[in-house]
Amino acid sequence: SQQGEEDPQALSIQEGENATMNCSYKTSINNLQWYRQNSGRGLVHLILIRSNEREKHSGRLRVTLDTSKKSSSLLITASRAADTASYFCAGLNTGNQFYFGTGTSLTVIP
Amino acid sequence: KAGVTQTPRYLIKTRGQQVTLSCSPISGHRSVSWYQQTPGQGLQFLFEYFSETQRNKGNFPGRFSGRQFSNSRSEMNVSTLELGDSALYLCASSHGGEPNIQYFGAGTRLSVL
Numbered sequence A: 001s002q003q004g005e006e007d008p009q010a011l012s013i014q015e016g017e018n019a020t021m022n023c024s025y026k027t028s029i030n031n032l033q034w035y036r037q038n039s040g041r042g043l044v045h046l047i048l049i050r051s052n053e054r055e056k057h058s059g060r061l062r063v064t065l066d067t068s069k070k071s072s073s074l075l076i077t078a079s080r081a082a083d084t085a086s087y088f089c090a091g092l093n094t095g096n097q098f099y100f101g102t103g104t105s106l107t108v109i110p
Numbered sequence B: 001k002a003g004v005t006q007t008p009r010y011l012i013k014t015r016g017q018q019v020t021l022s023c024s025p026i027s028g029h030r031s032v033s034w035y036q037q038t039p040g041q042g043l044q045f046l047f048e049y050f051s052e053t054q055r056n057k058g059n060f061p062g063r064f065s066g067r068q069f070s071n072s073r074s075e076m077n078v079s080t081l082e083l084g085d086s087a088l089y090l091c092a093s094s095h096g097g098e099p100n101i102q103y104f105g106a107g108t109r110l111s112v113l
Helices: none
Strands: A005-007 A010-014 A019-024 A029-037 A043-050 A055-058 A061-066 A071-076 A085-093 A098-100 A104-109 B005-007 B010-013 B019-024 B031-038 B042-050 B053-057 B064-068 B074-078 B087-094 B108-112
Touching: A005 A085, A010 A019, A019 A104, A029 A061, A029 A071, A043 A055, A043 A061, A043 A071, A071 A085, A098 B042, B005 B087, B010 B019, B019 B087, B019 B108, B031 B074, B042 B064, B074 B087
Parallel strands: A010 A104, B010 B108
Antiparallel strands: A005 A019, A019 A071, A029 A043, A029 A085, A055 A061, A061 A071, A085 A098, A085 A104, B005 B019, B019 B074, B031 B042, B031 B087, B042 B053, B064 B074, B087 B108
């Protein structure tokens, strides 16, 4: 399987704390994207980082990419209860095909 | 702009039956991808259609098939249903070129009894 893996599988933090989740992937990628999924719903795109970029910011989100280690991390700063969801990384390979990670379930406690 | 619409939202079928799921992409999007999501396997890529042609295919048996119409709407068919096919089936549309950001529908929850 070319599916990526995410770590940790589950994360529980207090409101206001930062949340960090990591993603490893197996194939060469053109870009890596992070998505959020609220329980039983579709995924929503959060942020994209291209293979020639190392770091990207968008609001309270910060994503890093290390292509030599085939890994990425997503940092959510000053978390809110509304950030409670599952987060997935997805690598777009050179064949224009996505491989999603296994997801991190984030719970933010008010 | 309307989002991605999947119908039906819920389905209950029995083993051996077949099922057809429908996806209407965002207007102007030419690519439609299908994913299967289960608690144990996560999000698995089924296939992608672009301009009515299957462009990419995941590692699923031939019981899973799809098609795309000239208006970009797509259908996915699963024949001879098995218990293990119970899952949330997600459809996503995009322009089809890099960066290929996926816009997801709410999914169809299929239960096979």
